[in-house]
Amino acid sequence: MIERTLVILKPSALQRGLVGEVTHRFERKGLRLAGMKMMQLTDHLLDEHYAHLINKPFFQRVKDSMMAAPVIACCIEGVDAVQTVRTLAGPTNGRLAAPGTIRGDYSMSVQENIIHTSDSPENAAVELTRFFKPEEMFAYKQVAFDYLYATD
Numbered sequence: 001m002i003e004r005t006l007v008i009l010k011p012s013a014l015q016r017g018l019v020g021e022v023t024h025r026f027e028r029k030g031l032r033l034a035g036m037k038m039m040q041l042t043d044h045l046l047d048e049h050y051a052h053l054i055n056k057p058f059f060q061r062v063k064d065s066m067m068a069a070p071v072i073a074c075c076i077e078g079v080d081a082v083q084t085v086r087t088l089a090g091p092t093n094g095r096l097a098a099p100g101t102i103r104g105d106y107s108m109s110v111q112e113n114i115i116h117t118s119d120s121p122e123n124a125a126v127e128l129t130r131f132f133k134p135e136e137m138f139a140y141k142q143v144a145f146d147y148l149y150a151t152d
């Protein structure tokens, strides 16, 4: 099933000059970039985006970290893209994430863990609507598609 998912390259990715390297990993894997934009996140947007953390003691700290510099929001598409991107990202704690994953290779922190990725197809749909207008996501033929997926 072809899915779209939201990836946010967090302020830590921009400040550490990792935007190209992280984006390259998604491209190299064979995922298609359907949308990409730089944004300054706001308190209101983060209250919605991280609503599941609202009662956590670290909520304000996480929001401050996400507003400390601009972010790059990406819409990434592919077969099973939500889980595939989660696997590429690795678990939340960068110190526990395996080498080879984005968080495992580039982070030493729970909070400053380089990227956000949607955690389910349902949430991906809600999050993409929150971050992108319809005309900011692009449908175009990925010429390598047949070579990437063959018959599976």
Ligand code: UDP
Residues within 6 Å of the ligand: 053, 058, 062, 091, 092, 110, 111, 112, 113, 115, 116, 117, 119
């Ligand atoms: N976070 C944190 N401390 C925690 C849990 C989460 O600083 O104990 C931050 C971290 O940056 C994480 C974000 O809050 O990426 C969202 O948390 P979530 O549990 O949704 O993890 P994710 O889906 O990003 O792995």
